[in-house]
Amino acid sequence: MGRPYYIFSNGRIKRKENTVYIENENGDKKAIPVEDIDTIHLYGEVDLNTKLLNFLSQQNKIVHVYNYYGFYAGSFMPRDRNVSGELTVRQVEHYLDPERRFFIAFSFVEGAMFHMIRNLREYKDTLEFQEKIKTELANASETKSINELMGCEGRARDAYYQAFNTILNNGFSIEKREKRPPGNPVNALISFANSMIYSTVLSEIYHTQLNPTISYLHEPRERRYSLSLDIAEIFKPLIADPVIFKLVNNNMIRLEDFDEDVNCCYMNETGRKKFLKEFDQKLTTTIKHRKLKRNVSYRTLIRLECYKLIKHLIGDELYTPFKAWW
Amino acid sequence: MNANIDIDFNNLKTTGIKVNYLYVCERKLWLFDRGIQMESRSDKVLMGKLLGDNSYLREDKKEILIDNLINIDIVGDDEIREVKYSNRLAHADRIQILYYLYYLKQLGIEKRGVINYPKMRKREEIALTSEAEREVEIALMRVKEILMLNKPPQLQRKPYCTKCAYYEFCWG
Ligand code: SF4
Numbered sequence: 001m002g003r004p005y006y007i008f009s010n011g012r013i014k015r016k017e018n019t020v021y022i023e024n025e026n027g028d029k030k031a032i033p034v035e036d037i038d039t040i041h042l043y044g045e046v047d048l049n050t051k052l053l054n055f056l057s058q059q060n061k062i063v064h065v066y067n068y069y070g071f072y073a074g075s076f077m078p079r080d081r082n083v084s085g086e087l088t089v090r091q092v093e094h095y096l097d098p099e100r101r102f103f104i105a106f107s108f109v110e111g112a113m114f115h116m117i118r119n120l121r122e123y124k125d126t127l128e129f130q131e132k133i134k135t136e137l138a139n140a141s142e143t144k145s146i147n148e149l150m151g152c153e154g155r156a157r158d159a160y161y162q163a164f165n166t167i168l169n170n171g172f173s174i175e176k177r178e179k180r181p182p183g184n185p186v187n188a189l190i191s192f193a194n195s196m197i198y199s200t201v202l203s204e205i206y207h208t209q210l211n212p213t214i215s216y217l218h219e220p221r222e223r224r225y226s227l228s229l230d231i232a233e234i235f236k237p238l239i240a241d242p243v244i245f246k247l248v249n250n251n252m253i254r255l256e257d258f259d260e261d262v263n264c265c266y267m268n269e270t271g272r273k274k275f276l277k278e279f280d281q282k283l284t285t286t287i288k289h290r291k292l293k294r295n296v297s298y299r300t301l302i303r304l305e306c307y308k309l310i311k312h313l314i315g316d317e318l319y320t321p322f323k324a325w326w
Numbered sequence: 327m328n329a330n331i332d333i334d335f336n337n338l339k340t341t342g343i344k345v346n347y348l349y350v351c352e353r354k355l356w357l358f359d360r361g362i363q364m365e366s367r368s369d370k371v372l373m374g375k376l377l378g379d380n381s382y383l384r385e386d387k388k389e390i391l392i393d394n395l396i397n398i399d400i401v402g403d404d405e406i407r408e409v410k411y412s413n414r415l416a417h418a419d420r421i422q423i424l425y426y427l428y429y430l431k432q433l434g435i436e437k438r439g440v441i442n443y444p445k446m447r448k449r450e451e452i453a454l455t456s457e458a459e460r461e462v463e464i465a466l467m468r469v470k471e472i473l474m475l476n477k478p479p480q481l482q483r484k485p486y487c488t489k490c491a492y493y494e495f496c497w498g
Pocket of ligand 1: 350353484486488490
């Protein structure tokens with residue numbers, strides 16, 4: 001199994017035989033054997049041709065593209081070879097039935113809140129925020145509609161981001177969470193991190209038969225691959241936020257790593273590189289899986305989450321969201 | 327012998343791999359049938375392919391595909407042959423080739439079967455006796471039954487689960 005490649009430089013990517021060449025503006029070339037690739041993330045301005053795309057498609061490799069500000073723009077995904085009509089039908093069935101939809105949607109919220117609280121527990125003076133999230137989790141289990149559920153989740157998330165001001169040092173703070181466009185460095189960092197979780201989850205979904213457009217917590221029309229948004233909820237606080245805390249509090253990322261443009265704040269190339277280095281390291285970190293009795297990476301945990309959802313949908317085993325136990 | 331019990335072969339016929347999976351794991355059979363398949367990035371699959379491709383270069387290798395269901399590795403004048411990487415699932419491999427022999431017999435072709443284990447320099451002869459025919463029929467009916475289930479058969483630990491492509495799916 002290959003690994004993700006993050007390309008920052010402007011230049012060109014091409015195929016020559018079974019090797020992918022990345023060439024930057026100065027003509028420096030780097031060769032990557034195709035087996036070594038799982039996903040290519042493009043941040044720079046890159047030229048590529050159909051010969052490369054055909055090759056990547058044939059080899060079942062994904063390309064994610066990000067815009068100038070580092071936000072997810074879209075993906076090239078090989079022709080879907082992993083389809084299961086049966087599973088798609090069951091995904092829809094669970095969407096259409098309000099009770100079944102709620103069960104899954106609530107599970108995602110539960111997993112997300114569990115990891116939010118778990119993060120806060122590591123830091124002093126966050127008790128009040130933990131309590132707020134707990135209250136919202138209790139409220140969420142009483143709600144009946146996805147709308148109300150979303151409301152609880154939103155309030156819990158507000159409390160969680162408020163706690164960032166207590167957690168983050170070195171002059172980083174967040175007044176309120178602003179997504180589009182992010183107005184300050186913390187918001188920019190969170191947005192970039194969330195983009196990365198989103199595309200990483202999407203890559204994992206792609207390797208299963210799940211249809212990424214049918215979702216439960218988010219409305220399927222919200223974004224093209226809304227199931228990715230759903231599953232990302234659990235993994236944002238588990239994978240992305242600890243990376244943010246580490247980078248900021250160890251003074252690894254600084255205010256110079258952000259640029260501002262009219263009214264958008266975004267991470268520049270050095271900032272992105274620092275983030276992705278830690279992010280990638282986190283994704284490849286392994287933990288001993290209690291049930292599998294094997295070491296699995298954080299990235300594999302995302303794949304396993306997809307499997308659990310499939311098992312739920314086909315009536316095999318009830319879904320419970322992943323909750324880090326260590 | 328009850329070889330004369332009528333079965334509706336047309337309604338029961340299936341692929342060789344599914345008959346094989348019946349003996350490997352009923353759950354795997356169900357999942358595979360519903361298109362819930364695991365990516366084949368395991369070296370073992372690759373090894374199987376390489377073996378299949380290279381081991382018998384000297385023979386006139388004739389692969390045949392019947393009805394889009396039956397894909398026989400090597401068809402000779404009076405025998406059909408399958409090439410297998412290991413005999414870990416010999417029982418399952420045996421029923422698969424018996425099924426091919428059975429299938430051919432329905433088409434009026436009678437042959438013997440051979441399984442080659444090139445890595446172990448071993449070959450096994452397989453004949454379609456009337457007991458074996460009955461065994462195939464029972465297997466076909468069982469496949470049908472399992473595939474009609476609304477959900478996958480329950481999880482049951484097998485000695486080879488950890489080597490199965492579905493391991494993380496089933497046990498994670
Ligand atoms: S892991 Fe075990 S139970 Fe699951 S499909 Fe494979 S053999 Fe069957």
